[in-house]
Amino acid sequence: MTKTVAIIGASGYTGAELIRLIATHPDLEIGALCADRKAGMRLAEVFPHLRHLDLPELTKVDTVDWSGIDLAFAALPHGTSQQIVAAIPERVKVIDLSAGFRLSDTAVYERWYGDAHRAPELQKTAVYGLSEFYRDDIRAARLVAGTGCNAATGMFALLPLLQAGVIDPDEIIIDMVCGVSGAGRAAKEAMLHSEVSEGTHAYGLPQHRHTSEFDEQFGKAAGRPVEVTFTPHLMPANRGILATCHVRGDADEIHATLAERYGPEPFCEVLPMGEAPATRHVRGSNFVHVGVVGDRRSGRVRVFAALDNLTKGSSGQAVQNANLMLGLDETAGLMLAPLFP
Amino acid sequence: MTKTVAIIGASGYTGAELIRLIATHPDLEIGALCADRKAGMRLAEVFPHLRHLDLPELTKVDTVDWSGIDLAFAALPHGTSQQIVAAIPERVKVIDLSAGFRLSDTAVYERWYGDAHRAPELQKTAVYGLSEFYRDDIRAARLVAGTGCNAATGMFALLPLLQAGVIDPDEIIIDMVCGVSGAGRAAKEAMLHSEVSEGTHAYGLPQHRHTSEFDEQFGKAAGRPVEVTFTPHLMPANRGILATCHVRGDADEIHATLAERYGPEPFCEVLPMGEAPATRHVRGSNFVHVGVVGDRRSGRVRVFAALDNLTKGSSGQAVQNANLMLGLDETAGLMLAPLFP
Amino acid sequence: MTKTVAIIGASGYTGAELIRLIATHPDLEIGALCADRKAGMRLAEVFPHLRHLDLPELTKVDTVDWSGIDLAFAALPHGTSQQIVAAIPERVKVIDLSAGFRLSDTAVYERWYGDAHRAPELQKTAVYGLSEFYRDDIRAARLVAGTGCNAATGMFALLPLLQAGVIDPDEIIIDMVCGVSGAGRAAKEAMLHSEVSEGTHAYGLPQHRHTSEFDEQFGKAAGRPVEVTFTPHLMPANRGILATCHVRGDADEIHATLAERYGPEPFCEVLPMGEAPATRHVRGSNFVHVGVVGDRRSGRVRVFAALDNLTKGSSGQAVQNANLMLGLDETAGLMLAPLFP
Amino acid sequence: MTKTVAIIGASGYTGAELIRLIATHPDLEIGALCADRKAGMRLAEVFPHLRHLDLPELTKVDTVDWSGIDLAFAALPHGTSQQIVAAIPERVKVIDLSAGFRLSDTAVYERWYGDAHRAPELQKTAVYGLSEFYRDDIRAARLVAGTGCNAATGMFALLPLLQAGVIDPDEIIIDMVCGVSGAGRAAKEAMLHSEVSEGTHAYGLPQHRHTSEFDEQFGKAAGRPVEVTFTPHLMPANRGILATCHVRGDADEIHATLAERYGPEPFCEVLPMGEAPATRHVRGSNFVHVGVVGDRRSGRVRVFAALDNLTKGSSGQAVQNANLMLGLDETAGLMLAPLFP
Known part of the structure; x- marks a missing residue:
């Protein structure tokens, strides 16, 4: 077939x-x-x-x-x-x-x-193409809109928490560290090896465009307007996005919510409580690794998500959606293990 | 002499x-x-x-x-x-x-x-060796304790703001992206090129030890206990630390406070309002670049600081302190321009 | 099965x-x-x-x-x-x-x-595990010895040329540029990110151990003793080996010999005459790219080969050999496309 | 003054x-x-x-x-x-x-x-700006032409040997591994971080333009036409060029010739016999490190030179020449130690 x-x-x-x-x-x-x-x-x-x-x-x-x-x-x-x-x-x-x-x-x-x-x-x-959250709509869609790669990363960390109501929607701060391939192949001075390597900086200030996807999806999940502070940083690596999300909630409840939500998902791995993911451990794959780490300040929690921007963040996600739209096995062609080192 | x-x-x-x-x-x-x-x-x-x-x-x-x-x-x-x-x-x-x-x-x-x-x-x-904040004590000291390199970076962003009372001491979140040389030259699997390159992850969880320096110095500056959430991330670059600090306050007042405080300082550069610094622009130098960027949510502000962990974050700071302790010109030997690219 | x-x-x-x-x-x-x-x-x-x-x-x-x-x-x-x-x-x-x-x-x-x-x-x-050259012996073997990853790279460039007698066996110089993962995961100061990144140097001097494999295999191919000068260099990248081989012969004859020899091989790609391969275009794959470029000095030719040391240079080669030894399709599981960027 | x-x-x-x-x-x-x-x-x-x-x-x-x-x-x-x-x-x-x-x-x-x-x-x-070889002419010149950075690297390895007649001028092969900043700041697809990082390839084929400088300078040094094979490779690092030169001669005589020639030179360091230099140990400095390593094949020798293309290879050399032309101390402003790591 x-x-x-x-x-x-x-x-x-x-x-x-x-x-x-x-x-x-x-x-x-x-x-x-x-x-x-x-x-x-x-x-x-x-x-x-x-x-x-x-x-x-x-x-x-x-x-x-x-x-x-x-x-x-x-x-x-x-x-x-x-x-x-x-x-x-x-x-x-x-x-x-x-x-x-x-x-x-x-x-x-x-x-x-x-x-x-x-x-x-x-x-x-158009159906929003975050496969794990719009699966049925995607199956029936003629047009699917792939997510922003940064947006997808933040949503894997936070969407289930907003849906479950276990974090405060008014107290969300999302910092990201992102690989350079997200900027594409167009020749730009700012993306030269000499400019990008050996350092980091925040970009897309004051408001990166993917913020608009957070607004829509987080608002829908919470059932009310949600505005987050989102600050992406460029790192000298080609692939990978790490979202470090600061939220208010109960760390154990947050971890349990994510573990339950992602338990049946073939591409979403929730790390043991207290562990944080690394982008290099998902490189070239369609997996997303999610981690939860509490803070000494009661009620503050860090939720991390790591994925490969070109794979789970865009083209892998697209193939996953194509599988759904074409009646194929959702994981077909996508179980490639990450490339490390 | x-x-x-x-x-x-x-x-x-x-x-x-x-x-x-x-x-x-x-x-x-x-x-x-x-x-x-x-x-x-x-x-x-x-x-x-x-x-x-x-x-x-x-x-x-x-x-x-x-x-x-x-x-x-x-x-x-x-x-x-x-x-x-x-x-x-x-x-x-x-x-x-x-x-x-x-x-x-x-x-x-x-x-x-x-x-x-x-x-x-x-x-x-012992006198705490953050030169710009303990200059007179350092001049008179016999023993100076060099700061943690992460700690110094966060303090350059926030100490003047806590001293001036222009940010809320209970709402501080500090994310950092840090180069690998801070881990030293000891042979460790986790610091191999194959392990570190091409990716990022948060480390020092749940609480990095430099948090203790924030506790002491921020508490002293604010005149009351201050507890921050501090999350450092490793990036695949040798030198450089970027602190992205999320605070509540007025962006213009924050920028003005920093600009005034650092105006006379030879090593502290405050960028124009709305600009963010890059670690690669301070590499190998004793300079620290500080930037302030507002957020669409009123009252939320991002304060950035970038320095070279081996220079301004430790050995350059140490030479600056030695200059003070030995009665030399504070900037002697330290005006080397950053190495870029 | x-x-x-x-x-x-x-x-x-x-x-x-x-x-x-x-x-x-x-x-x-x-x-x-x-x-x-x-x-x-x-x-x-x-x-x-x-x-x-x-x-x-x-x-x-x-x-x-x-x-x-x-x-x-x-x-x-x-x-x-x-x-x-x-x-x-x-x-x-x-x-x-x-x-x-x-x-x-x-x-x-x-x-x-x-x-x-x-x-x-x-x-x-033991049978030497260079699949493309010992295929039948490997099929029948109980014990196969995987090649050195540097050795394999040089052999893909030169073995067919020595077998065909189209280059001078006394005038071979092999320079390589090699990724760091070949050094393994053991914690060594020399392999730290801080030591390896942002530079290059020759290693394994005066004679890298893989030279012994060249001696045996090249001697067998030429039907007489062959001694090459082999100088590997470390580059700040995890995967990949590029062999730049300087030989004496006719560039067109050399290219034709390689193109004919590798034509039927599923993993060996010979680039058009005058083009040179890049290690990043074989990363994570079992492919080897071979190129031939003449020199202005008549009779001098550069033959290049690029492969991924962990894949075609060792573990991919091993799986290819396992396929042969177990009666499976030789390419089973190995057609993964390279990961770029 | x-x-x-x-x-x-x-x-x-x-x-x-x-x-x-x-x-x-x-x-x-x-x-x-x-x-x-x-x-x-x-x-x-x-x-x-x-x-x-x-x-x-x-x-x-x-x-x-x-x-x-x-x-x-x-x-x-x-x-x-x-x-x-x-x-x-x-x-x-x-x-x-x-x-x-x-x-x-x-x-x-x-x-x-x-x-x-x-x-x-x-x-x-115009006077050719290789300071150590045209010092007197440069002092008197109105117009000095800075050398190609690759050319300079090869010349530091070989010029004294050709002048002294201790190597065979017909048997020179020069391979180089070069950092990307030599390509300049112009926005080019081929120089993007995503294209350059994590790999290597030969460039400037079949004949890089700096070959013309070798022709002129080596010919002058040898007193007869000299044609070398020159093959530069790009590495994923910003600064640094390593020349690996294959020559015929006596290793000890070659080392002695270089050691004597560069003994009085403030910027030229000859490593102990058998040691090879690394580009990262000259980064950001005006120093060039030269090394000599014999080969098991009698009469074949590898001569290495490492320098920073932006410093000793161009701008540092230019300042050195300016010092000479303006009657200043030749080393003024140029004794900055390399930046490592």
Whole structure:
């Protein structure tokens, strides 16, 4: 029951990560690879690490023959993505990895992203792609919006706690330490090795755009408006996001809530009470590690979540959603163990 | 007016950093280098980067001729340091870089460090070595206790704010991202390149020992007990600590307080309002960069401080203190610009 | 037709890499995990990145019930390995990843490794585990000796050329740049992040031990003694070895020889003439990329090979050999695409 | 006797390195900083690590008042540099850090760099800036051409050996491992952290441009044409170049030749026979470490040289040359010890 997918935006990191995962996926095959500016090239020229694969040549998206495609992954900048997704035939399911369809309210989108939404009607049909929390909706969806990678990390730490009402929604502080691949493959001075290596700094100040996803999802979970303080930091490593969340609540209750919630989840590992996760222990995998550590101040607790931004944070999540949307085993192709060291 | 110093514990990173700084210091020369287990070796065998210097051979500390020594730097583990410092002749000034003399209350020391203080009488004479805050005491001191490098970073961000009463002492959360050289040169599995690189994790949980310094210094500054939540994270870089401090207060007042307090300080740079510092911009230098960024939630503010743990956080601070104790220009030998990239 | 394997030395990096690969191998399951000093622990405590796997507890090797084991991987120091392999029941096939059985002449072994061979009889039965060159012998073997990871890299570049007689055997210079994980997980000062990062140096001077493997294999391929100059360098990256081999011959003939030899090989990719490979494009995979670049001096050619020392250089190679020895598809479990970035 | 300098191209890495070194230079002060595209900005906005310095604002080069300037450093791309240097008043001494004036024969320049030389008359007056080998010429020069950083590294290893005739000029192979800052600060995909980190590859194939400097200087030293094979590799570290040179000669004679030649040199350290240098032990300094290691094959020898590409390889060398040209102590401002770790 092999299904055929197209990847639009195959020359970026999330595109390459999709191809890497699909390369050993038992039920998916790649029918089209699009990268407008590199149309006509072989993927091996763009991503030499994938040169052993027998893949279609890169094409422009408007030349794709959609007749044999079951599902399209769009890994494009958000504005472009809205336009391109709108042009895909209705019978092809779509997973969009950009920020183009993550916020249900287009006015909120426009406030955070600074330009008008180019596919407002389509937005109404989009399901938020946090697989573990929208599984049934995703199964039934035609359009799924992949989460922000930072947003996903914070949500794995906190969504079950807000849903269960075991933390104070007004006292949430989220600090993150994030790898550089999240910034993508575009050539920017700030992302040069010489600029990024050997140090750290906070970025996205004063308010990183993924904050908008926290607002919507946390508010929904808590049943009331929630505003968090979110401060991401760049670290000199390619992959990985660690969320350190400061909350008020009872550490044991928090740990029990997470352990129960994630017990049946194949990709969510809750560490023993008092242990904290490391990003390097999930690298290249679809796993998320969650930990809870109390504080000497009664009522203050640190909740940690670690995942790989390119995998569980975007392309692995997308494949998980594709599995759901296409009626495949949810874990198919995704049980690759993390790469360490 | 050249002064002569001894370095005890010259085979560790803080020892090497002292030698690096003294190498171009106009008024200090090295009279003795001690490293018990490496006695008899040349420093170039232990630290090839210093091979161009004409230095005394490494010796055991008990063979030092103290007669020509004006000041000793002790860069040793804390228990050992208490014993060795206690044996240095009274006329020799001492700067201890360990945790051995940082806490004025030996009972508190014993609670946090787990063993009995070995020089409790000497402790009474020790001055806390945060140069910008204890300058006059340091000038007059015979024994100065170098600060914890994490502790120093947090204090540069917050001490002036607690002294001025412009933040709520009950609502302080300090996250840090720290380079690995702070763990020293001892061979530990957890500090191998393969273990540390390409990722991050929180360490020192549930309560890092430097928390005890925050307790004492913040309490003194606020005039009442202050308990902070402190969570350090390891990053794959050798040098640098970034403190991200979450406080309640008015962002403008906080920025103004820091700008005024640090205006005359030669090593403390306050960034323009809304900007955040990066550790790579202070690497190898005695500078600390401080930044203030508001939050969308009224009353919440992020205060950042970045310094090099081996320089401003320990050995550079120690040289600054030596300058004060020996009547030299406080900045002598310390105006080296950061190394970037 | 699932086969059951034991891993002896499961607490080191090559042990962990075996487990990572077997985790998604369709035909292998793990029956025993041994790590003498960590017996009684769960693997998740030693390698948190493998915590999602349902694995046997770590045991001492002498408590293993061999009755259900088809094949044992020994990932131990070489002296120890000779002893332990000698005690494994004859009906269990063995792949040794140490240097214990790589050299057919025990006198040569003793000269390079400095101690007496502890299983000289067994040595006579050992097959050298370079899969692509000893495939038939490996299929029939009971004991296979995994290659040195540096040795394998150089051989992928040069063995076909020496066999075909297209390069001068007296004019070979091999420089390598190697990742740090090859040094293993033992705590050594020289392998600390602070020591290794941000620089490079040549190591294993004047003659690295893997030179002995070149001597034997290159001599066999050329039909006469061959002595190369081999100089490995450490780079601040965990995985990967790049061999830059300087030879005399005709660049086009060299490229054609390699392209023809590796054409049918599933794991060996020969780049287009004039292109050079990068270690980051094979990371975490069983692929080796080979490239040929001429020089302006007629008759001088550079032949490059890049592989992942933990995968194609040791544990991936071992699984490939296990597939051969157990009658499985040679590529089973090994088609994982490289992890980039 | 303070001298005033201008830095043209202050927004690149070599420009920043010049400022870093001059910041603590006792006899130099900065009179003008030029960066055409960033004119009007403060240097702290471009290089926050230099924010503690009191520096002139960035200006366009054509607005510089040359009347108070003794010497100009030009840190620009080579074509641009030829034009701009040609427009500097004759009484201002000039050190050009580009490739614009390194090759005495403009036809050779045009062959390697692919465009016509824009200041051929000026070229005739240029002195090659390898301080230790052209000291007297540099003292007398008005225009000095800084060397390529790779070229300098190879020359420190081999020039004295070719001059002394102790190695075979026809049998030289130079492999290098180089840090990424040599590629400059321009935003290029290939220099992103995600692309560069965690691996290595050879670059500049088939013939890196610095080969042309080897041709000229080695030919001059040997008194006959010399063609080397030169293969640089990129490593994931910002600073440092390690040259591994394979030569034919007598190891002891080679070591003795280097030790004697560099004995009086303040910045050249020859390691004990059999030891190899590491780039991390010269980082941020003007030192070059040279080592000699024999090979088991009689007559083959490895000669290593390590330096910091931004310091001894370009900006440190430039300051050393400025000291010579301005009649200052040659080592003034340059005795900064390397930064390790």
